[in-house]
Amino acid sequence: MRKLTIVLFTIFTINAKAQSANAGRDVTIYLTSTSTATLNGSASTGTSFLWREISTDFMSGAIISSPTSKTTTVTGFLPGTFYFEIAATKGATTKTDSVVVRVDVDAPPAYATLHRFLNLSDPAILHTINWRGDTTNYFLTNNAVHSQMQGADGQRWNLYRDRTNGLMIDHLRGKIRSQIRDGYRAPTDDFARAEIQIDAPSTIIDTNKILMFEWKGYYPNQPLYMHNRNDGIGTIFQIHSNSSNQSSGLGFGLNGDSSITFILYSNDSTFSREATVLVGKYKDWVNRSHTIRITIREGYGYKNHPAFVKLDIDGVQKLIIDTGKIGGTPWNDFSDYSKFGTLYDYGKRITDPENHSRNRSFNLITESFKQYVLTTSPPLVKVGTDQIVVLPTTSATLTSTATPFNTRIVSHEWTKVSGGSATITSPNSLKTTVTGLSKGKYLFNLKATDGNGLVTNVTTTIVVEQNNVIDATGYNYDGVIDPVLKGTVSTLRNNSIDGYGFSFYVKGFSTTSTPLPVQFGLPADGKIISQSNTLYQMQPYNSNNTLRLNSGQTGTLTLTTSVNTEKVMLLLNSGNCNLGYQVNYSDASHDNGVLSVPDWGCTTCGINAIAKLGRVDNSGKIESDYWSMAEDSIITNPSKLISSITFSPTGSWVNIFALSQSNNVIVYPIVKRRE
Numbered sequence: 119m120r121k122l123t124i125v126l127f128t129i130f131t132i133n134a135k136a137q138s139a140n141a142g143r144d145v146t147i148y149l150t151s152t153s154t155a156t157l158n159g160s161a162s163t164g165t166s167f168l169w170r171e172i173s174t175d176f177m178s179g180a181i182i183s184s185p186t187s188k189t190t191t192v193t194g195f196l197p198g199t200f201y202f203e204i205a206a207t208k209g210a211t212t213k214t215d216s217v218v219v220r221v222d223v224d225a226p227p228a229y230a231t232l233h234r235f236l237n238l239s240d241p242a243i244l245h246t247i248n249w250r251g252d253t254t255n256y257f258l259t260n261n262a263v264h265s266q267m268q269g270a271d272g273q274r275w276n277l278y279r280d281r282t283n284g285l286m287i288d289h290l291r292g293k294i295r296s297q298i299r300d301g302y303r304a305p306t307d308d309f310a311r312a313e314i315q316i317d318a319p320s321t322i323i324d325t326n327k328i329l330m331f332e333w334k335g336y337y338p339n340q341p342l343y344m345h346n347r348n349d350g351i352g353t354i355f356q357i358h359s360n361s362s363n364q365s366s367g368l369g370f371g372l373n374g375d376s377s378i379t380f381i382l383y384s385n386d387s388t389f390s391r392e393a394t395v396l397v398g399k400y401k402d403w404v405n406r407s408h409t410i411r412i413t414i415r416e417g418y419g420y421k422n423h424p425a426f427v428k429l430d431i432d433g434v435q436k437l438i439i440d441t442g443k444i445g446g447t448p449w450n451d452f453s454d455y456s457k458f459g460t461l462y463d464y465g466k467r468i469t470d471p472e473n474h475s476r477n478r479s480f481n482l483i484t485e486s487f488k489q490y491v492l493t494t495s496p497p498l499v500k501v502g503t504d505q506i507v508v509l510p511t512t513s514a515t516l517t518s519t520a521t522p523f524n525t526r527i528v529s530h531e532w533t534k535v536s537g538g539s540a541t542i543t544s545p546n547s548l549k550t551t552v553t554g555l556s557k558g559k560y561l562f563n564l565k566a567t568d569g570n571g572l573v574t575n576v577t578t579t580i581v582v583e584q585n586n587v588i589d590a591t592g593y594n595y596d597g598v599i600d601p602v603l604k605g606t607v608s609t610l611r612n613n614s615i616d617g618y619g620f621s622f623y624v625k626g627f628s629t630t631s632t633p634l635p636v637q638f639g640l641p642a643d644g645k646i647i648s649q650s651n652t653l654y655q656m657q658p659y660n661s662n663n664t665l666r667l668n669s670g671q672t673g674t675l676t677l678t679t680s681v682n683t684e685k686v687m688l689l690l691n692s693g694n695c696n697l698g699y700q701v702n703y704s705d706a707s708h709d710n711g712v713l714s715v716p717d718w719g720c721t722t723c724g725i726n727a728i729a730k731l732g733r734v735d736n737s738g739k740i741e742s743d744y745w746s747m748a749e750d751s752i753i754t755n756p757s758k759l760i761s762s763i764t765f766s767p768t769g770s771w772v773n774i775f776a777l778s779q780s781n782n783v784i785v786y787p788i789v790k791r792r793e
Contacts, residue, residue, distance in 0.1 A: 138163050139206040141217035150224040150433070153195045155180075157202055157217060159188040164206035164213075172216065173200040174288060175338045175483065176405035195221045197432070198336070198407035199292045199485040218292045220486070222334065223409050223433045229572075230330060230490040236314070238291045247285045247294065284312030285459070293335075296459040296482045301474035310469040313460040314487070328492040330413045331355070333458050335484040337404050342376060343468045343478060352462030353378075353482060355410060368412065368427065369460075376400040377730065380429055380437065394638070395429060395437045396730065407485060408432055413492065424523055426498055435576050440498045440521060459484040495523040496572035501564055504579040506645045508587075508653065513553045514580050518564050520548060525569040535561040535577060555582045581647060587655040588686065588777035589678040592762075595666035597773055598640060599623040599734060600659035615666060615773050616693060616718070619735040622745070624659050638732025646689065646776075648727035648749045654689045654776040665765065665774040669695065672766040675777065680704055680759040686752045687778040689727050691718040691745075693770035699752060704759040713750045715772060725749045747775065 142158035157169060169185045171177055178200040184190040192202070203216045226232070237243060284302075286295045298310035333355045344350070356369035368382045378397040398408075411430040426440035461482055463469050468480045502517040520527050532545045537560030544550040552562070560580040567573050597615035599622070615621050625639035640646075644656030657663035667673050686701070692715035701709040727749035733741050754760060765774060 137206060137208045137211060137213060139204050139213040139215040141202065141204045141215040144218040144220070146220040146222065147195065148222050148225045149195070149197065153180075153221075154191050154193045155195065155219050155221075156191050157182075157189065157204070157219075159190075159204040159206075159215075162188055162204055162206040162215070164208040166207045168205045168207075170203055170205070171200065172203045173198075174290075174293065175336075178219070178221070192219070195219070196407070197221050197223055197334075197409065199334075201290050201292065216290055218290060220292070221407075226330075226332070226488075226490055227492070227496075229493045231493070233329075233489045233491050234316075235488040236294070236484075236486065238287050238294060244287055244291065247287050285314065292485065294459055294484045296461050296484065297479055298461045298463050298469050299479040300469050300471075300476045302469075302471060308471060309466055310463045310471060311461060312482075313457045313462070314484075315457045316489075328413065328415045328495060330411060330490040330492055331357070331456065331458075332409065332411050332486070332488045332490070333484065334407060334409045334486045335459070335482065336407045337400065338481050338483055339404055340479075340481060342400060343480070344373075344376070350465065351467060351480075352464065353460055354458070355412070356457045356460055357412070357414075368414075370397065370410075372400060373730075378403060379730075382427060382437075382439065394730075397431060397436065413495070415495075424495075424498065424521065426495075428498075435499075435574075438498060438500055440500075456489075458487045494570070494572065496574040497522055497527050497566040497568050499564060499566045499574045499576045501576045501578040505581070506641075506643075506647055506653070507555060507580060507582045508585045508645065508655075509557065509582065510585075512555045512582075513551055514555065516542075516550050516552060516562055516564075516578065518548045518576070520564075520566040520574075522568055523572075527566055527568050529565075529567045531565045533563050533565070535563050537561060537580075552580070555580065557582050557584060583647065583653045586653055586779040588681060588779060590675040590762075590777055591678060592673065592675040593657050593662045593665050594673060595664050595773075596660075596662050597621055597664040597666060597775075598656070598659045599627055614735075615664065615691070615771075617668075617771060620733045620741070621735070622731055623734050638730065640728075640731065646728050646747075648687075648689070649725065650687070650727075650749060650780065652687045652727075652749070652778050652780055654687075654727065654778050656689075656776055663775065666771065667765060667767050668771050669768050670766070672764060674702075674762050674764045675774065676762040677760060677777075680761050681779070682756055682759050683754060683779045684756040685780045686754055686760070686763065687780055688713075688750045688752065688774060689747055689776040689778070690715060690750065690772060690774045691747050692767065692772040693717055694720075695767040695770040695772050697750075697772055698766045698768065700764040701752060701754050701760055702762045702764065703755065704761045707758065709755065711752065713752070715748055715750065715767075717770075718745050718748070751780070 138161070140159060140161035142161065145155045145157070147153070147155050159167065159169070167186055167188055169182050169190055171180075171182070176198070178195050178198065180192045180195045180200075182190055182192050198221055200219045200221065201216055202219060203214050205212050205214045284297055286297070287293070288295065296312040298312055302310055335354070350371055350373045352369060353372045354370040368380070371379050371381060373379060376399055378400060380395045380397050409432055413426075413428040415425050424440060426438060428435065429437040459482060461480060463480075469478055470476060498521040500519045505514050507514050516532060520530060530546055530548055532542050532550055534540055534542065538556045538558050540555050540560060541553045542550055542562075543553065560582070561577055562580065563575055563577045565573060565575050595615075623639050625642050627639065640656065644659065646654045646656065648654065665673050665675055694717040695715050697713040697715050699711055699713065725748060726746045729746040731745045731747065733745050752763070763777075765772070
């Protein structure tokens with residue numbers, strides 16, 4: 119008999135948890151609420167962990183509180199899009215995963231509905247933008263636009279990629295880079311461009327809809343290349359309309375003087391700029407993220423149907439226009455497309471499409487673009503322009519207007535945001551005085567609240583300065599056109615400061631035929647604070663207000679009261695001259711020297727006291743925002759009293775508008791020798 123032996127095996131499986139790194143979900147925070155984000159790597163496995171920041175272009179400035187923990191907080195963020203990585207290690211093996219932290223200034227309003235946004239993680243968008251496989255067509259100069267359809271309504275992103283790698287989403291899918299480069303151009307143009315375009319019907323702005331566009335991004339660290347006033351590129355963001363044969367829209371420009379401006383424009387029969395706002399300097403947008411919001415409702419502003427356009431930068435209102443025409447017409451659409459991540463080198467100021475060897479490039483980083491539909495709007499609020507107060511005056515007047523949108527305004531409140539001590543006389547009035555001011559810079563905020571609890575906050579600045587102005591006589595020419603004339607081109611006085619009929623003008627002046635852009639005029643009170651923080655006082659605009667000299671002529675400004683100072687500051691402009699000077703002291707001694715004064719159209723050739731001024735000729739012809747007043751200084755003997763200064767230009771004309779002392783001036787005692 120055979121024995122049957124059954125052997126039972128018990129198999130024990132040791133289920134060792136696989137090692138992994140999981141940085142968790144992407145995080146969004148709003149700085150109006152918190153500057154702290156939580157990184158959740160709790161799903162990671164291993165024996166040790168390490169968090170680190172791996173951001174591109176610039177770091178967040180935040181501190182990782184517990185870098186060796188799975189979950190940690192990160193505090194002290196700046197605005198921007200930042201990347202963090204967790205490394206999970208077990209033995210000799212390390213695995214990593216990353217997370218995106220988006221830091222915005224503030225959340226969209228509660229009455230805003232997200233209509234569309236650029237989803238950089240969308241596989242279709244990622245493929246369309248980053249695909250480089252079509253080497254046959256993609257690298258041809260006449261390559262057609264690549265388009266990515268989105269949604270059943272046929273809305274689309276138009277992706278202008280051309281021969282350059284004009285658009286590229288980074289490997290962590292948090293940013294998109296727009297680039298223009300030497301040797302490459304757009305398919306139908308002779309200049310370089312890179313952009314993303316949204317076509318109608320997505321972007322149509324009509325009288326029954328309020329849209330808000332939001333762009334966030336920055337310029338990476340790179341050479342600017344532009345140096346002359348005429349240099350400039352279209353950049354960042356545009357909304358454009360061709361409805362009813364009427365080109366109108368808004369956009370941003372990067373100028374040759376390294377300033378960034380927002381422009382609202384229209385074209386009925388001739389091109390005109392309805393508003394231009396200095397957004398900032400290029401250097402302040404290099405590796406510093408900023409958020410632009412443009413809110414717009416088209417129309418003519420009929421009763422119970424307000425129309426407006428509003429610009430906010432980093433949560434601060436920079437412009438609001440709520441009177442007159444906004445957009446194309448009250449019946450037709452304002453926009454047939456919008457663009458962002460835009461670089462347009464119209465004048466070939468940075469790139470040369472025909473030069474393949476120079477290898478210049480220029481870049482713009484877009485971190486996000488969103489389009490919202492708003493169901494309402496908070497009150498539309500304007501405050502008066504920033505003010506300069508000169509001691510011994512210690513008071514100023516704050517003015518404002520507030521227009522309700524859907525319901526009445528129930529309260530107004532002025533508060534001091536920053537600055538020294540001051541008293542607001544009537545904090546709950548639209549107009550109030552502020553007393554007790556002292557030297558320094560003040561920021562005041564007006565808060566307007568409507569019956570639905572919607573709030574608008576708008577700020578205005580008052581700068582209080584010592585009176586370092588040097589009064590003098592000898593001004594021989596009226597070089598500024600002013601509103602005192604009430605009027606007409608035929609009544610203009612001496613209005614040529616350059617020999618070609620052009621002159622500066624004052625805010626508020628207009629000819630009978632052409633309104634002059636207010637933002638390009640000289641301040642009505644004649645007070646100018648230069649970039650060196652020096653206060654100048656222009657002579658009265660309705661009399662001789664400049665010492666004007668042609669090449670080879672000589673003129674003298676005689677001080678009303680002799681002063682002793684180490685430096686005399688000059689407010690002037692020229693056609694590019696060498697300005698000889700002689701400082702005449704009360705003891706009959708003198709000092710001589712020569713200054714180089716750049717052309718008033720070259721806004722980066724010297725130190726500008728005030729730039730982006732307009733000019734007008736005796737026919738009413740306007741040339742806006744290219745012109746400047748320069749600033750220079752004369753080193754003097756501080757132990758002597760200055761009685762007068764004599765000037766003589768060579769090479770071109772010069773205008774000397776005002777004299778002052780530097781704000782850091784040290785007034786020395788006059789030491790008299792005992793006889």
